[in-house]
Amino acid sequence: MYINRSIEPELQKHIRLFDVTALVGPRQAGKTTLMRKRLESLSGGRYFSFDDPDVLALFDRDIKHFERQYLAPGGLTGLDEAHYGSDAGRKLKYLADRGHRLVISSSSELLLSKQVLSQLVGRVGVIRLFPFSLAEFGQAAGLVETTPAIKERLLWEHAAYGGYPKAALSPELEDKRTILDSLYNTLLYKDVAQNFSITDLAGLERLVRFLAGNIGLLLSFQTAAKFTGISYPTLKKYLEALEKSYLIRLITPLATNPNKEIVRQPKIYFLDTGLRNAGLGQYPASLEDQGALFENYVFTELLKMSVSLKYWRTKARAEVDFVIQTGKTLLPIEVKLKPGARPSGLASFIEQHHPARALIVCSTGPVSERKVNGCLVKTIPADLLAAEMIANK
Secondary structure, three states: OOOOOOOHHHHHHHHHHOOEEEEEOOOOOOHHHHHHHHHHOOOOOEEEEOOOHHHHHHHHHOHHHHHHHHOOOOOEEEEEOHHHOOOHHHHHHHHHHOOOEEEEEEOOHHHHHHHOHHHOOOOEEEEEOOOOOHHHHHHHHOOOOOOHHHHHHHHHHHHHHOOOHHHHOOOOHHHHHHHHHHHHHHHHHHHHHHOOOOOOHHHHHHHHHHHHOOOOOEOOHHHHHHHHOOOHHHHHHHHHHHHHOOOEEEEOEOOOOOOOEOOOOOEEEEOOHHHHHHHHOOOOOOHHHHHHHHHHHHHHHHHOOOOOEEEEEEOOOOEEEEEEEEOOEEEEEEEOOOOOOOOHHHHHHHHHHOOOEEEEEEOOOOOEEEEEOOEEEEEEEHHHHHHHHHHOO
16 A cells, blocks of 8 residues: 655655755655655656665676666666665766766665765755654545544554554554564664664663653753763764664754753654654553653654754743744744643743744644734644644745
């Protein structure tokens, strides 16, 4: 079953504009499926994977022979896991210089950047694919007509088990858990530990468990180091590895007044709530955990919209969960489980920064609007977040 991905129009645009399009993102997020689907729709489109030892060996040994055997003049060629190729950047540049249009993919943005993208400056467009959004997850569930109750159930299933396609498309909850546990172990021990030469696996596991239990909170490096028994320099290295491997994301504060606002301390979120729950060994998340889980869930939905995310907090502890910054325009977003709240932190932000719009995102409930100091504050359920963002681009 093929699920239409929201980035497909953007992918088509990149293919039209750039000699080389790099499709990057977590492993098993659907990059190969999307690439093959796109190539199959084109006359002369070809797909090859560097997981195939014969393809990789010829690429490494003789790029001109590789070109003659695998690439069609004027056609579009997909090369999966391109960072595995020896001297890949220089060789891909050679192919682009010869007039070939390429789509390359990688589950390691760090390796791709070092080995490939640095050789293709000005020639390559990068597009990121993440696990299923709520709309894509709804497609996978086969929903056509929905009631508010069905929408809420779907949302919490998506929050509990995440959006990785193989888990999302599995109808059995036990199978979802098994798939996520396997994926979590692969990400942690191969993409993080192996690629970044981390040998203290027990320390890495303790750190991930600590982070999973502190989503949405300001990250105290001192507390994290004490909990995990990891030194500060090593902690920074591990966090970078986890972030570059698409497991976590640190977001930094919006700081326009250093005397009154937090300026450095990041907040921690997981890129997929299913993997976060796998890290805790907790399916589904407990009721006591729902507020933090839902905040992380909204973060994952915003991340898939390719927006610049910050948070805002004053030294007096007034806080807004997320702030989207587009040029000089600020959009504050507060996350609440249920509608009806009037967050004091949002009011403080409006008073200080005077945004034209603000959002309160809830797990369910009706749409409502009110004015606060000239700012239009709109409360919406999470399933309308993507449509709201598109409508107000």
